[in-house]
Amino acid sequence: MRLATAAMVREADGRAEALGVPTRILMENAGARVADLVQRITRPGDPVLVFCGRGNNGGDGLVAARHLRDAGRRVRVWLAAAEDAYTGDAAANLDLVRRWGIDLKLAPREALALDHGLAGHRVVVDALLGTGVTGPLRDPYPLWVAALNRFEGTVVSVDLPSGLDADTGQAHPEAVRAHWTVTLGLAKPGLFLLPGAEYAGRVEVASIGLPPEALEDPAQAPIELLEGRDVAALLPARPADSHKGTYGHLLVVAGSQGMSGAAVLVARAALRSGAGLVTLAVPASVQAQAAASLPEALTHGLPETSEGTLGVEAAREVVRLLGPRDALALGPGIGAGRETAALVFELLSREEIVVKPCVLDADALTLLAREPRRLDEAGRALGAALGMVITPHPGEMARLLGCTAGDVQADRPGKVREAATRFGAVAVLKGARTLVADPAGRWAINPTGNAGMATGGMGDVLTGAVGALLAQGLAPWDAARAAVYLHGLAGDLAAAERGAAGLLASEVADHLPAARRRVLEEAGQDG
Numbered sequence: 001m002r003l004a005t006a007a008m009v010r011e012a013d014g015r016a017e018a019l020g021v022p023t024r025i026l027m028e029n030a031g032a033r034v035a036d037l038v039q040r041i042t043r044p045g046d047p048v049l050v051f052c053g054r055g056n057n058g059g060d061g062l063v064a065a066r067h068l069r070d071a072g073r074r075v076r077v078w079l080a081a082a083e084d085a086y087t088g089d090a091a092a093n094l095d096l097v098r099r100w101g102i103d104l105k106l107a108p109r110e111a112l113a114l115d116h117g118l119a120g121h122r123v124v125v126d127a128l129l130g131t132g133v134t135g136p137l138r139d140p141y142p143l144w145v146a147a148l149n150r151f152e153g154t155v156v157s158v159d160l161p162s163g164l165d166a167d168t169g170q171a172h173p174e175a176v177r178a179h180w181t182v183t184l185g186l187a188k189p190g191l192f193l194l195p196g197a198e199y200a201g202r203v204e205v206a207s208i209g210l211p212p213e214a215l216e217d218p219a220q221a222p223i224e225l226l227e228g229r230d231v232a233a234l235l236p237a238r239p240a241d242s243h244k245g246t247y248g249h250l251l252v253v254a255g256s257q258g259m260s261g262a263a264v265l266v267a268r269a270a271l272r273s274g275a276g277l278v279t280l281a282v283p284a285s286v287q288a289q290a291a292a293s294l295p296e297a298l299t300h301g302l303p304e305t306s307e308g309t310l311g312v313e314a315a316r317e318v319v320r321l322l323g324p325r326d327a328l329a330l331g332p333g334i335g336a337g338r339e340t341a342a343l344v345f346e347l348l349s350r351e352e353i354v355v356k357p358c359v360l361d362a363d364a365l366t367l368l369a370r371e372p373r374r375l376d377e378a379g380r381a382l383g384a385a386l387g388m389v390i391t392p393h394p395g396e397m398a399r400l401l402g403c404t405a406g407d408v409q410a411d412r413p414g415k416v417r418e419a420a421t422r423f424g425a426v427a428v429l430k431g432a433r434t435l436v437a438d439p440a441g442r443w444a445i446n447p448t449g450n451a452g453m454a455t456g457g458m459g460d461v462l463t464g465a466v467g468a469l470l471a472q473g474l475a476p477w478d479a480a481r482a483a484v485y486l487h488g489l490a491g492d493l494a495a496a497e498r499g500a501a502g503l504l505a506s507e508v509a510d511h512l513p514a515a516r517r518r519v520l521e522e523a524g525q526d527g
């Protein structure tokens with residue numbers, strides 16, 4: 001699903017105006033669509049209150065009130081400001097509400113009066129603030145938002161829950177907790193990011209008559225909410241006359257003494273993601289263990305240091321192994337030692353490596369964060385060749401960008417895009433509502449996954465899934481988006497069977513085939 005920031009929506013509105021569709025018409029359509037939803041979720045005698053701010057969001061609410069009255073509904077309007085404070089389209093619609101004889105009054109500014117006034121209604125339409133909100137809520141809005149959040153009936157927010165930031169999904173400091181949000185024209189990213197998704201309730205996208213040309217803006221990199229049918233379209237077909245060579249061969253360079261489990265999980269998830277063959281290259285002393293844990297993978301022992309970690313002397317072997325293979329997954333469980341750092345830097349400087357698609361994760365990112373310049377260089381080289389995917393969690397992202405994890409979490413869309421452009425890579429920022437961005441500025445929100453996945457090894461499973469799709473020939477942007485969606489869905493399917501707490505990463509890996517089948521079935525293709 002296409003998404004648009006507040007600025008993108010404003011620009012679309014401007015283009016609509018230039019194309020002969022003025023905001024007055026958009027507002028009329030918006031209000032009508034809100035009234036439609038209210039009618040759908042109520043019975044004819046249910047009293048409805050429409051709480052209107054003084055901007056265009058309030059204007060939409062005023063139109064909704066009029067349409068509800070036309071439909072014979074019991075409707076009342078509260079205004080956030082004196083009638084003469086309304087301007088433009090909102091003022092014009094206020095005038096119509098007055099002529100329609102709809103009960104209209106200034107909203108109370110005292111908690112008890114607010115609760116008392118709200119109590120008699122079945123539904124309150126929250127038309128206080130939309131995309132025009134800037135900075136922390138000013139008085140008396142915090143009081144109004146709190147009263148709406150105490151209200152025991154149903155709250156329907158117009159465009160956005162009032163107080164929510166359309167772009168980041170942050171509430172400053174509080175926002176309306178809606179049961180429904182009717183979002184207008186294009187949905188906003190803040191409705192699907194956290195915490196915004198927890199405020200928005202059920203989201204309906206209402207078309208309001210924006211001309212198709214107004215929706216298109218070639219100058220803007222698109223934003224998308226990942227959906228199963230889009231992911232289904234990315235997955236390679238599995239023709240009947242295929243063989244294991246059809247589905248790519250992934251080289252996994254991972255693990256060290258005490259951390260061979262990470263390497264095995266990557267390889268297992270890669271096989272579960274449909275890779276034809278997986279070679280798992282680990283320090284020689286853990287090869288037997290890795291082979292025993294996953295008989296379906298080919299294994300290879302690499303030269304190791306006295307601590308059982310990979311050192312720079314493994315570089316030649318890795319280059320040789322990668323030659324006939326299709327993609328590389330590098331990083332999980334390799335540790336953060338100096339020799340291993342030298343290996344990672346060496347590999348990323350080698351021509352033979354940069355011509356292959358690769359996914360870098362975990363310790364590889366920690367090591368590169370010590371010298372982000374190396375990642376810059378590698379990214380540029382890889383970007384110019386076939387491309388690189390990096391999959392940091394917020395802590396790794398913070399180290400890569402030289403900020404704190406708190407900074408990353410406060411602006412996840414901004415940080416994932418910064419990493420993608422800076423390193424010339426497709427960047428995946430893990431955590432609830434994983435984000436994916438590419439160097440061209442496109443970005444996507446993944447809605448799948450659950451809190452049960454916040455455990456060790458889940459990242460290794462994602463790395464394996466990305467690597468497998470790269471090996472099957474997907475472009476890095478497609479491989480990353482499909483992998484995060486399937487990985488989260490596999491977690492959801494596993495949690496549905498066993499409950500979210502106590503989910504093992506290997507169980508999520510084992511649910512990847514079912515996740516793939518689910519998206520294909522949803523898209524009407526053969527699972």
Ligand SMILES: NC(=O)C1=CN([C@@H]2O[C@H](COP(=O)(O)OP(=O)(O)OC[C@H]3O[C@@H](n4cnc5c(N)ncnc54)[C@H](O)[C@@H]3O)[C@@H](O)[C@H]2O)[C@@H](O)CC1
Nearest residue numbers: 013023026027055056057130131132133134136137138159
């Ligand atoms: N622009 C357009 O062409 C269209 C806009 N539409 C609606 O218009 C909305 C955007 O309208 P506006 O740009 O007028 O903005 P809003 O109506 O979202 O908000 C503007 C009002 O909020 C107040 N405000 C801003 N920040 C505040 C804060 N932190 N605390 C308290 N008050 C604050 C401003 O003083 C102003 O009164 C959309 O969300 C949508 O509902 C629709 O009518 C469709 C067409």
Ligand SMILES: [K+]
Nearest residue numbers: 129158160162
């Ligand atoms: K609103």
